[in-house]
Amino acid sequence: MKILVCVSKTPDTTAKIAFKDNNTKFDEAGVQYIVNPYDEWYSLVKALELKESGVATQVTLVNVGTADADPIIRKAFAIGGDDGIRVNSDNSDSFFIASQIANVAKNGGYDLVLTGKETIDFNGSSIGGMVAELLDVPYISLATDVKFNGNTATVKREIEGGDETNEVSLPLVISCQKGVAEQRIPNMKGIMASRTKPLAVQEPVAAEALTTISSFETPPPKAGVKLIPADNVEELVRLLHEEAKVI
Amino acid sequence: MSVLIYLDQADGQIKKSGLEAASYGAKVAEQLGTTAVGLVLGTISAEAIKAAGKYGINKVLQVTDASLDAFDAQVYTTVIAEVATQQNANVIIFSHNANGKAVAPRLSVRLKAGLVAGAVALPDTSNGFIVKKSVFSGKAFANVAVNTAVKIVSLNPNAYGLKASGSGDVAVENISVTVPAAKVKVTGKSTAAPGEVPLSEASLVVSGGRGLKGPENWGIVTDLAHALGAATACSRPVADAHWRPHNEHVGQTGGAISPNLYIAIGISGAIQHLAGVNRSKYIVVINKDPEAPFFKAADYGIVGDAFEIVPKITEAVKKLKA
Ligand SMILES: Cc1cc2nc3c(=O)[nH]c(=O)nc-3n(C[C@H](O)[C@H](O)[C@H](O)COP(=O)(O)OP(=O)(O)OC[C@H]3O[C@@H](n4cnc5c(N)ncnc54)[C@H](O)[C@@H]3O)c2cc1C
Numbered sequence: 417m418k419i420l421v422c423v424s425k426t427p428d429t430t431a432k433i434a435f436k437d438n439n440t441k442f443d444e445a446g447v448q449y450i451v452n453p454y455d456e457w458y459s460l461v462k463a464l465e466l467k468e469s470g471v472a473t474q475v476t477l478v479n480v481g482t483a484d485a486d487p488i489i490r491k492a493f494a495i496g497g498d499d500g501i502r503v504n505s506d507n508s509d510s511f512f513i514a515s516q517i518a519n520v521a522k523n524g525g526y527d528l529v530l531t532g533k534e535t536i537d538f539n540g541s542s543i544g545g546m547v548a549e550l551l552d553v554p555y556i557s558l559a560t561d562v563k564f565n566g567n568t569a570t571v572k573r574e575i576e577g578g579d580e581t582n583e584v585s586l587p588l589v590i591s592c593q594k595g596v597a598e599q600r601i602p603n604m605k606g607i608m609a610s611r612t613k614p615l616a617v618q619e620p621v622a623a624e625a626l627t628t629i630s631s632f633e634t635p636p637p638k639a640g641v642k643l644i645p646a647d648n649v650e651e652l653v654r655l656l657h658e659e660a661k662v663i
Numbered sequence: 664m665s666v667l668i669y670l671d672q673a674d675g676q677i678k679k680s681g682l683e684a685a686s687y688g689a690k691v692a693e694q695l696g697t698t699a700v701g702l703v704l705g706t707i708s709a710e711a712i713k714a715a716g717k718y719g720i721n722k723v724l725q726v727t728d729a730s731l732d733a734f735d736a737q738v739y740t741t742v743i744a745e746v747a748t749q750q751n752a753n754v755i756i757f758s759h760n761a762n763g764k765a766v767a768p769r770l771s772v773r774l775k776a777g778l779v780a781g782a783v784a785l786p787d788t789s790n791g792f793i794v795k796k797s798v799f800s801g802k803a804f805a806n807v808a809v810n811t812a813v814k815i816v817s818l819n820p821n822a823y824g825l826k827a828s829g830s831g832d833v834a835v836e837n838i839s840v841t842v843p844a845a846k847v848k849v850t851g852k853s854t855a856a857p858g859e860v861p862l863s864e865a866s867l868v869v870s871g872g873r874g875l876k877g878p879e880n881w882g883i884v885t886d887l888a889h890a891l892g893a894a895t896a897c898s899r900p901v902a903d904a905h906w907r908p909h910n911e912h913v914g915q916t917g918g919a920i921s922p923n924l925y926i927a928i929g930i931s932g933a934i935q936h937l938a939g940v941n942r943s944k945y946i947v948v949i950n951k952d953p954e955a956p957f958f959k960a961a962d963y964g965i966v967g968d969a970f971e972i973v974p975k976i977t978e979a980v981k982k983l984k985a
């Protein structure tokens with residue numbers, strides 16, 4: 417089994433979110449970037465586990481992005497992975513990105529494509545489903561547990577208020593979240609190795625953008641907290657009932 | 664032309680998020696001067712479907728094929744694509760829930776229809792079709808223009824709410840669509856116990872953090888939740904320590920929720936926690952440390968010991984409801 421792991425570059429979880437150019441562009445000033453946590457902690461580690469247990473033979477990372485993403489791919493390499501492919505583009509439309517990933521998956525003969533549950537900046541939760549449709553293979557979304565027996569996977573996926581167990585055969589796309597694997601911290605050996613792993617850069621195939629972001633907004637600031645004395649909790653309940661009208 | 668609304672169901676009932684999608688879709692149809700058509704897949708009683716009629720849709724189509732009772736995103740995509748084409752749908756609405764997140768992206772590719780995933784407001788149709796969606800894990804919004812003739816929108820749970828309109832009498836029409844064989848076999852299922860509110864759909868949520876010291880103390884959280892009819896949630900370290908199940912974990916790396924009320928007990932309010940809950944309409948924080956960062960994001964707060972305060976709130980809620 418050959419596994420393709422999708423890795424995206426996202427602002428650090430503590431980054432200040434601000435916009436510039438009339439609210440049309442994300443303001444990158446002072447922003448640190450990381451590997452999208454769902455990709456790094458869950459899908460990548462799951463792929464490595466499958467290789468370590470002899471189920472998979474190769475783990476390739478794929479990113480659609482510009483050269484700015486190279487340090488992020490190397491960060492992911494420090495956790496693991498054999499090689500990487502970056503499709504050189506700054507197009508951020510989900511269909512465009514998915515088309516690139518599907519093309520890489522098809523050309524490389526990958527049987528399993530893993531994505532994160534969502535990117536923490538765009539929150540689309542869309543790329544995995546789009547890739548699966550482009551490849552015409554099943555898609556299991558929001559997985560919390562993935563096991564393989566030969567070519568057949570047993571996957572638990574999140575549903576409202578619980579989970580569902582699915583059985584499905586390769587080829588396959590799965591989006592991963594907490595539960596699928598345990599987060600790994602890169603060690604010195606991994607960091608050393610990350611520098612020399614092969615990272616191929618290729619140009620995108622043609623695909624139209626189905627959507628464009630016209631502008632961004634930040635939510636209005638909160639009015640400030642109304643503090644209620646600890647010995648008067650009835651007042652809190654009254655406010656929630658009469659002022660906020662939520663209970 | 665029509666607006667097609669996929670009404671997600673579970674155990675013979677249309678989910679609350681499905682009814683929200685109906686409310687939203689009815690309004691979009693009104694905006695565009697066209698009809699709102701609901702779609703139900705699988706076996707579900709006419710009675711249960713009628714529930715959707717209260718939310719302003721004009722008719723409901725049902726594909727009763729029992730094989731649709733088991734979910735396979737690929738099969739659902741084929742069926743919904745065919746119905747969308749039959750109905751000449753120019754807008755298709757999903758809820759941005761577990762099934763919506765699996766089907767909407769596939770359908771987007773199948774129909775070459777631009778998708779706005781996680782919408783929080785009605786589309787702006789004054790100049791094209793622009794929909795506001797949540798981005799940066801609740802820290803901002805993006806206005807996304809859809810460039811294609813057919814548009815797909817998946818609506819964030821609790822973002823638009825339930826808007827009753829219309830008589831509640833809705834015509835249900837059985838339609839037949841060829842259902843392809845599923846490649847995914849559903850072999851097991853666990854759902855919330857009857858009476859428990861699924862976290863992602865809940866309008867009220869009571870959540871606990873490391874300040875509660877251990878799982879044996881969770882009674883004060885669940886008692887308040889039961890008194891309110893709320894769902895329960897927790898911070899990441901609490902789920903990591905197995906004090907609570909993983910599906911209760913909210914935040915940057917857990918679930919993102921947007922209830923009307925989020926009550927945070929013994930949670931410090933780290934930025935990664937806020938990322939999952941900052942779209943809540945009202946936030947109440949109970950923390951013994953007046954400097955806890957969560958107070959900055961709160962609407963109401965009580966500084967003090969949760970073990971003393973929370974049982975008193977539960978009593979006061981019970982009194983209010985009595
Ligand atoms: C990349 C990344 C992703 C993360 N994702 C998430 C995420 O998705 N969700 C998440 O929650 N965290 C996440 N975290 C962790 C986050 O940074 C915090 O560490 C975590 O939220 C803290 O949990 P807590 O508030 O329960 O515990 P603490 O920070 O230990 O806070 C406990 C609070 O309880 C209060 N307290 C103590 N005793 C009492 C009492 N008797 N009565 C009242 N109050 C009391 C204390 O004053 C304190 O404020 C993430 C971190 C990183 C780096």
Ligand SMILES: Nc1ncnc2c1ncn2[C@@H]1O[C@H](COP(=O)(O)O)[C@@H](O)[C@H]1O
Binds near residue numbers: 422530
């Ligand atoms: N530019 C990208 N390059 C590679 N993978 C991506 C990219 N964007 C998103 N992904 C993958 O798709 C998942 C879901 O992204 P999204 O649909 O944007 O929420 C992420 O967790 C990644 O695994």
